Structures are given as structure tokens and as C-alpha cells.
Amino acid sequence: MKYQFANRMSNVKASAIREILKATADPQMISFAGGNPSAEAFPVKEIEKISADILSHEPISVLQYGITEGDQEFIQAATKFLNRHEQILTDKDQMLVTSGSQQIMEFAAKTLCNEGDVVVCENPSFLGALNAFKSLGAVLRGVEYKDGQLDLDALEKALQMEPKPKFIYLIPNFQNPTGMTMSLEVRKQILALAKKYEVLILEDNPYGDLRFEGEAIPSIKSLDQDGLVIYAASLSKIIAPGMRVACAVAPREIIQKFVVAKQASDVHSNLWAQKVMARYLCNYDMDAHIESIRKIYKNKCYLMLEEMKKHFHPSVQYTKPTGGMFIWVTLPEHVDMLTFVKKALEKNVAVVPGNAFLDDDTKECHSFRMNYSTPTDDKIREGVKILGQLTYEMCEVSS
Numbered sequence: 036m037k038y039q040f041a042n043r044m045s046n047v048k049a050s051a052i053r054e055i056l057k058a059t060a061d062p063q064m065i066s067f068a069g070g071n072p073s074a075e076a077f078p079v080k081e082i083e084k085i086s087a088d089i090l091s092h093e094p095i096s097v098l099q100y101g102i103t104e105g106d107q108e109f110i111q112a113a114t115k116f117l118n119r120h121e122q123i124l125t126d127k128d129q130m131l132v133t134s135g136s137q138q139i140m141e142f143a144a145k146t147l148c149n150e151g152d153v154v155v156c157e158n159p160s161f162l163g164a165l166n167a168f169k170s171l172g173a174v175l176r177g178v179e180y181k182d183g184q185l186d187l188d189a190l191e192k193a194l195q196m197e198p199k200p201k202f203i204y205l206i207p208n209f210q211n212p213t214g215m216t217m218s219l220e221v222r223k224q225i226l227a228l229a230k231k232y233e234v235l236i237l238e239d240n241p242y243g244d245l246r247f248e249g250e251a252i253p254s255i256k257s258l259d260q261d262g263l264v265i266y267a268a269s270l271s272k273i274i275a276p277g278m279r280v281a282c283a284v285a286p287r288e289i290i291q292k293f294v295v296a297k298q299a300s301d302v303h304s305n306l307w308a309q310k311v312m313a314r315y316l317c318n319y320d321m322d323a324h325i326e327s328i329r330k331i332y333k334n335k336c337y338l339m340l341e342e343m344k345k346h347f348h349p350s351v352q353y354t355k356p357t358g359g360m361f362i363w364v365t366l367p368e369h370v371d372m373l374t375f376v377k378k379a380l381e382k383n384v385a386v387v388p389g390n391a392f393l394d395d396d397t398k399e400c401h402s403f404r405m406n407y408s409t410p411t412d413d414k415i416r417e418g419v420k421i422l423g424q425l426t427y428e429m430c431e432v433s434s
């Protein structure tokens with residue numbers, strides 16, 4: 036049988052990260068390629084207890100079908116949680132509980148984009164979102180960074196070009212893959228541009244709570260008075276990604292369309308997970324829990340940066356995140372990044388080639404992504420040393 040697949044999937048490849056992660060199944064491999072929360076960061080005992088309580092006292096509430104919008108108890112708890120420091124959900128908004136925030140990316144493209152419509156994104160940006168947009172027929176228009184911030188002139192040009200984009204996809208806090216954070220001024224200017232050109236913003240904020248240095252910066256959603264922002268909040272990075280619970284917050288009209296998309300997709304998000312999350316948010320000290328995760332990531336990030344400073348060739352540049360899970364490393368131009376990544380893999384260290392995160396992965400790229408949340412401290416020391424030796428071999432040999 037010759038299988039005939041739909042055109043819309045033709046330019047979506049199996050995720051480069053997933054492919055590399057397959058290689059990391061080898062126990063010898065030191066993986067800086069993932070983006071998983073640290074094994075120490077899960078509130079296992081609490082989840083076990085809440086879950087046992089629910090299953091023994093009200094099992095049918097989580098075993099029966101639920102409503103598409105989400106479990107009311109969870110929606111109330113999540114609204115209170117999201118609005119605790121700034122107003123994310125206003126009177127004009129509605130929330131939809133989704134199966135991870137990945138599903139919000141899918142619904143945004145599904146409900147807003149026709150085949151060939153343009154989505155503006157940061158270049159580089161989160162591969163999972165870019166693949167979701169592409170798989171629904173959208174075309175990516177990437178905007179580069181300049182001096183550590185999104186290039187606003189380039190963004191304005193991208194908004195002026197035809198065809199007019201449907202939305203701008205942004206990760207303002209501790210971006211995946213770069214670890215960079217947008218300044219307040221840049222957020223305000225992006226919002227002003229979105230208003231001027233009447234283009235929606237999809238603000239993806241899975242890492243906002245993982246700040247371990249400096250002051251929180253208001254979300255674009257909290258600055259928006261004009262119904263321009265769709266906000267994606269996820270509990271994956273602060274509670275547990277396996278539970279697949281996230282929240283889309285946006286003007287009602289948009290959420291109503293998302294609800295229809297969800298009915299056609301998976302009917303509703305997992306009720307057990309929503310109930311457990313609701314009770315965890317309400318009955319436990321979330322601030323203390325988040326503080327404990329921040330401490331873990333701060334230590335891991337600083338350890339990785341310290342080891343990189345010690346072992347990496349001085350011509351190699353990298354970001355210094357103040358939160359989140361990733362460091363973006365840039366090799367000098369004369370070093371071939373893909374060869375570097377392959378050689379690292381041969382030495383049992385996995386990182387993700389940076390071109391995987393571009394609007395067009397055939398573009399020249401000298402960067403790769405490193406994750407510090409998943410590996411143990413010993414693996415961080417060992418793996419960075421190996422990469423460091425490789426930077427000396429490759430940066431000096433080819434210079």
C-alpha cells in the first residue's frame with residue numbers, strides 16, 4: 036500500500052528534539068537536550084494524597100465525562116492563581132482548560148489561520164508551537180533579535196508585509212530556546228504595534244514563575260486593554276507536565292471558537308488532573324512550592340554557567356538567563372554547529388541544534404540549546420567539561 040498523506044503535513048518534520056531525545060535513552064548519554072522539569076521538582080506526595088482522597092470520596096466526579104470549557108473547581112482555582120499578582124483574566128475574558136498549552140498553539144492556528152496565512156514568531160522560537168502552526172497550514176515569518184531584545188523595526192516590517200499576519204507568537208519570559216526575557220518597554224511597544232496593525236498576540240508563558248533573579252515584568256496580557264492578547268498559561272513547568280493541564284485566557288469570542296475546536300479534538304481535558312490541580316492550588320502553599328523550584332533551577336543554572344565559564348573556549352558566547360530552563364550557546368562563525376552537535380553526540384553529550392527553532396531550519400545557524408533543569412549536578416559538570424574540550428578542539432582547529 037502506498038500511503039498518501041495530507042499536504043499540510045509535508046513541511047512538518049518529526050521534532051529534532053524528539054529525535055535527539057531518542058538517542059538520550061542510552062544510559063551513557065548526558066542529555067542537555069530536553070526541557071523537562073527536574074525530578075526533584077514534583078510534589079509527588081501531595082499529588083498522591085489528593086488523588087487518593089478524590090478517588091475514595093468522589094470517584095465519579097473524575098471518572099465521568101466533563102464539560103469542554105473545564106472543571107468549574109479548577110477554573111476558579113486557576114483564575115485566582117493566575118490573577119494573584121496581575122490581572123490576566125478580566126471581565127471580558129473567558130478561560131478554556133486545555134490538554135497542555137501545546138493545545139492552545141494548535142487551537143490558535145486552527146481557529147485563526149487558513150492555509151497559507153502568516154504567523155509572526157520570534158526567530159528562534161519554541162519548536163512545538165512552530166510545528167503546530169505549520170501542521171495547520173500556517174506560514175512562519177520570523178523576527179530576529181538585536182542587542183538581546185526582539186528587533187522592533189523588523190517586527191513592524193513583518194506586520195506591514197502582505198499577506199497580513201494573523202497573530203504574533205511570543206514567549207516573553209525566559210524564552211525557549213534562548214532563555215531571554217523581553218523588557219517592559221519592548222512588551223509595551225509590541226502591544227502598541229499589534230494595536231496599530233490590528234494583529235492578535237499569542238502570549239505563551241510557561242516559564243514566568245521560574246524567575247530566580249530580578250523582578251517580575253508585567254505580562255503583555257495584563258497591559259492589554261483592547262482584546263488583542265490570547266494568553267497561554269501552563270502548569271506543566273510548575274506542577275507536572277504529565278498531567279497535561281493548561282489554561283487559555285482570551286476574549287470570550289475567541290475562547291468560544293477554541294471550545295468548538297476542543298470539542299472536535301478531545302472533548303475536554305483530563306478531569307482527574309484538573310481536580311487534583313485545583314486542590315493542589317487551593318490547599319497547598321503554591322508560593323512556597325514555586326520558591327523551592329526556583330531554588331533548584333537557580334543552582335543548576337549557575338552551576339552550568341560557572342562550568343561553561345571554566346571550560347568553554349572564550350570565543351563561544353551564551354545567554355545568562357534569570358529564570359526558566361535554557362541557555363542559548365553561539366559558536367564562532369567559522370565553526371560548523373551541526374558538526375559540533377554530532378561530535379558532542381559521539382562523545383555522549385546531547386544538545387539541540389539551533390536551526391530546529393528557526394522559521395526556516397535550512398537557514399545558517401551557529402547556535403545550540405542547552406537545558407539545565409533535567410540533568411543532575413554531576414552530569415552538568417561532566418557534560419559541560421566534554422563540550423568545553425570540543426569547543427577548544429573545534430574553535431582552535433578551524434580558526
Ligand SMILES: Cc1ncc(COP(=O)(O)O)c(C=O)c1O
Nearest residue numbers: 135136137161211269271276281
Ligand atoms: C515555550 C513553550 N510553550 C509551550 C510548551 C508546552 O507545554 P505544555 O504543553 O506541557 O503546557 C513548552 C514546553 O516545553 C514550551 O517550552
